[in-house]
Amino acid sequence: MNLDVHALRTFSQLAHSGAEKAAWSLSELTGMETRVNVTKIELETATDVECEFRDNDFVSVRIGFSGGLDGRTILAFDREAASNVVEAILPGGAGGDELATSGLKEVGNIMLGGFIDGWANHLETSIDITTPTYLDVDSDGPLDGFAVGDRLEGENEHVLVFRNQLETTADAVTFYLYMVPTAGTIETIVDTATDAEEAVPIETLTTFSDMISDGAEQASADISAMTGTQTVVDVSRLSFVPIEGVPMQLDDATRVGVVLEFMGVPSGYIAILFDETSSEQIAAALLPGADAGEAMRQSAIQEIGNIITSGFLDGWANQLETTIEISPPQFVHDLGPAIIDPLATELAQAQDYAFLIDSTIRTDDDEFTCDIYALPNEKELRQALDQLSAHPA
The missing domain is CATH 3.40.1550.10 (CheC-like)
Incomplete structure (x- = not known):
């Protein structure tokens, strides 16, 4: 199919x-x-x-x-x-x-x-x-x-x-x-x-979905290694949604985290977001015993956001046999929809629908949770899927 x-x-x-x-x-x-x-x-x-x-x-x-x-x-x-x-x-x-x-x-x-x-x-x-x-x-x-x-x-x-x-x-x-x-x-x-010229086997989409899950597992392992706290992947999925509906995927709670752009095949944007309590917990785990000021806590969030993004995307690059580069992390502290809206708006210049990647990582005791939202460019994602079709795992 x-x-x-x-x-x-x-x-x-x-x-x-x-x-x-x-x-x-x-x-x-x-x-x-x-x-x-x-x-x-x-x-x-x-x-x-x-x-x-x-x-x-x-x-x-x-x-x-x-x-x-x-x-x-x-x-x-x-x-x-x-x-x-x-x-x-x-x-x-x-x-x-x-x-x-x-x-x-x-x-x-x-x-x-x-x-x-x-x-x-x-x-x-x-x-x-x-x-x-x-x-x-x-x-x-x-x-x-x-x-x-x-x-x-x-x-x-x-x-x-x-x-x-x-x-x-x-x-x-x-x-x-x-x-x-x-x-x-x-x-x-x-x-x-279906337009036969643009179609990809459904099995390729399921393979890409498995890649997303693998990326989330790697990100989870990286968080555990950095914080010393065991984490698990709660959910990881691929969605197709009208571009104007992307910000609605987040509730109105205030989030703290980073936004990055990734370049390659595919390219797009990724947001690593914590609720405010989780961000304090993650900063404390990264800065044990330190009387950390706002600047140090912000730097810690940027550091772990950068590492989570790398772990999440490295598996894609390996399986697609390509290179995916990431921009320096931009610190964000705002309502969830307000963080995602500019990313969706940027993609909306060239597409009406978006593939939204949504993964949630948490600790067993809910000490903190980490949400990963990735928005790949639709055309470049199709190129990546074509590469998977040509070179199945």
Whole structure:
């Protein structure tokens, strides 16, 4: 199966269309005005998807679909948001487990049905859906029953996930719509939307995704070596998102870190970001016993940011048999979206969509976390993928 930016754009438009239909359905059901914040496509392992639901303690409803398309959709809320939505349709119902579950299944049935209808209308096909299933985070996984044969080919059983973030305007209830189509469904849509001259095998994208994971593991090892604190990679994934939606991937919390430009094939920008508490912890680990002033702490953050970036990108350079150079680290201390927005704006001069690389490294005791966001130039990333296709691992 070959995949290109044209097919990814088609997927993104379909997912956004379906999400808008779902948002309208919720507005009609609850009277809570609902909008679609951002739609993105993520290439990640099935294990990462399962971990995300467990770590966020999502309250979820799942619906399967078949016919013109095959796969599953999942509506996911945090617990407080789920209670607010159930309360809107069943006043007083959020307090009882059975009523709350019933109310959430009704919301899921209407919203996910609307979501799938958006796809069916666009593709002019018929899609059947199952009755909604409430997922208990302790015993049910979002991909339970999703056969290995339905996943993408590759070493780590990747899946293509369509993630839509929606929110109600009045009560600021944020929730997510996930769609995980089978590999056969992806191929069906790809066949109608792919430009053969620009396409790369889906296996090449999964190989690149594995390179990202390897880079994150190396960065994690470098952090551990520098600080003496054991770290692990929490998540590492490749997303495809409209360029204007890139800053929305970060919350409004203040971040401290560095921004660098990398040059080669591919080129682009990378941000190594800590929350404020983590930045203090990392500086203290790098400057033990020192009564460090602001300038010394800033220098320590720049140093570790430079080393993390090198570790993250060196594996790419080795596997692509190329050289990737990095600029001196620029210290940043601002709201997350404000840090990323100038990088996205720079890329927006030449592209409408972005491949966003998102990796999170943390300590087991959550003493500190490190987020890595990389934005490669789309055309040069295609060149890199072509090189992977020509010289597979």
